[in-house]
Amino acid sequence: MSKYLVNKFLYTIDREPELVERYRNDPAGTVAWWEKERANQLLHCAGGEASTWLSFTGSERRALSEHDHVALFGMGAHPFLTLTLWIAMFERDYAEPLAMQRDYAARLARFSLPYPDIAT
Amino acid sequence: MARLVAILATTHHPFYYRTSRLPPGQAPPFAAEWVRKVESYRQTLTRARPDVLVMVGSDHFHQLWLDNMPQFLVGKAPFYDANYYNEEREFGLPRLLLKGHEELSAYILRGGIDAGFDLAFSNELRVDHSITCPIFTVRPQNDLPVVPIYTNIFAPPLPRPERFVRLGRTLRELIDAWPSDLRVAAIGTGHLSLELGGPRQFGDHGPDPEFDARAVQWIADGDIDGCLAGVTLDSLHEPGNATHGFMDFMLMMGMAGCNKADYADSLDLFHTMEAYFTWYPNGVDA
Numbered sequence: 001m002s003k004y005l006v007n008k009f010l011y012t013i014d015r016e017p018e019l020v021e022r023y024r025n026d027p028a029g030t031v032a033w034w035e036k037e038r039a040n041q042l043l044h045c046a047g048g049e050a051s052t053w054l055s056f057t058g059s060e061r062r063a064l065s066e067h068d069h070v071a072l073f074g075m076g077a078h079p080f081l082t083l084t085l086w087i088a089m090f091e092r093d094y095a096e097p098l099a100m101q102r103d104y105a106a107r108l109a110r111f112s113l114p115y116p117d118i119a120t
Numbered sequence: 121m122a123r124l125v126a127i128l129a130t131t132h133h134p135f136y137y138r139t140s141r142l143p144p145g146q147a148p149p150f151a152a153e154w155v156r157k158v159e160s161y162r163q164t165l166t167r168a169r170p171d172v173l174v175m176v177g178s179d180h181f182h183q184l185w186l187d188n189m190p191q192f193l194v195g196k197a198p199f200y201d202a203n204y205y206n207e208e209r210e211f212g213l214p215r216l217l218l219k220g221h222e223e224l225s226a227y228i229l230r231g232g233i234d235a236g237f238d239l240a241f242s243n244e245l246r247v248d249h250s251i252t253c254p255i256f257t258v259r260p261q262n263d264l265p266v267v268p269i270y271t272n273i274f275a276p277p278l279p280r281p282e283r284f285v286r287l288g289r290t291l292r293e294l295i296d297a298w299p300s301d302l303r304v305a306a307i308g309t310g311h312l313s314l315e316l317g318g319p320r321q322f323g324d325h326g327p328d329p330e331f332d333a334r335a336v337q338w339i340a341d342g343d344i345d346g347c348l349a350g351v352t353l354d355s356l357h358e359p360g361n362a363t364h365g366f367m368d369f370m371l372m373m374g375m376a377g378c379n380k381a382d383y384a385d386s387l388d389l390f391h392t393m394e395a396y397f398t399w400y401p402n403g404v405d406a
Contacts, residue, residue: 043187
């Protein structure tokens with residue numbers, strides 16, 4: 001499990017409007033590009049400092065590539081990060097206010113307490 | 121010495137700003153009562169005539185990230201830009217610029233560290249809606265210098281509830297002993313039961329109305345012991361997966377001591393309960 005890296009993906013995509021659109025329109029391509037070019041970037045260091053060891057597991061790569069928020073929840077991805085990015089990408093597709101958020105919740109109905117651990 | 125003239129503990133609801141500005145024909149049915157309650161609550165701060173605000177909130181993965189996550193952080197800067205692109209996008213919140221009060225920030229950092237809290241600090245902090253929501257609700261003129269204090273209620277491992285209460289007590293002792301003639305108000309924001317990104321989110325009420333009722337009573341009564349007996353890091357998962365924000369209320373209870381709130385109000389909204397509390401530690405007319 002690399003929950004941290006999944007969270008880092010959600011966090012960094014959400015911060016850049018053009019990446020939000022890119023991930024909405026081409027999830028698999030965006031995940032592949034991000035893992036190759038961005039996954040190891042140290043976010044708060046100047047210049048080109050980078051880590052050398054971060055990569056997704058197969059199930060993480062698949063869940064992100066398929067916009068599968070239910071699988072991400074099951075893996076313990078931080079639910080606030082997933083929700084925020086999903087609202088940015090998909091709220092526009094629903095006619096009624098909060099309809100997207102309620103549909104998002106309904107798809108998670110099989111989960112009961114305790115929820116998957118989100119500690120990283 | 122400085123005078124702590126008011127302590128406010130409230131929920132922060134990022135939809136208030138946009139909802140309160142909708143024309144009557146477009147506003148949802150609950151908007152008028154919400155605005156009325158907020159405007160009434162605003163008076164509890166206004167009447168205290170503060171000179172400076174100590175503001176407790178929690179960064180929502182904006183500037184603080186998992187590569188370097190502080191548990192408690194104090195801003196020490198002459199200014200704080202505020203609100204982020206995704207808050208503009210999702211909530212319609214405008215960008216703000218808040219003034220800082222570096223002398224009080226430095227004093228709280230020194231005193232807090234000496235009191236056993238290894239506080240992190242930031243000299244360039246962009247605060248988010250946990251700090252700006254109460255500016256919009258209780259000080260919309262945004263005319264006072266602030267000291268922002270961030271707590272980690274978001275990224276486990278979290279400090280335990282007792283630690284939040286103790287930090288509140290320590291902040292109270294520090295503010296009471298601050299050698300200044302300024303009038304200080306403290307404002308902290310958190311949540312009652314709340315679910316975000318889980319199966320119980322965005323229901324007709326908060327995810328756990330029974331917890332909300334107990335929580336409102338604990339706060340209104342200043343029942344810190346009852347609250348600590350009823351809340352643990354583990355138990356806070358049960359009312360909703362974002363309910364650890366309640367620990368910011370517990371911090372403010374620690375600051376207020378075991379005293380009944382001088383003002384207590386609440387509002388049952390879709391998906392969450394709003395709550396508004398004020399204490400006057402030195403009397404209403406201090």
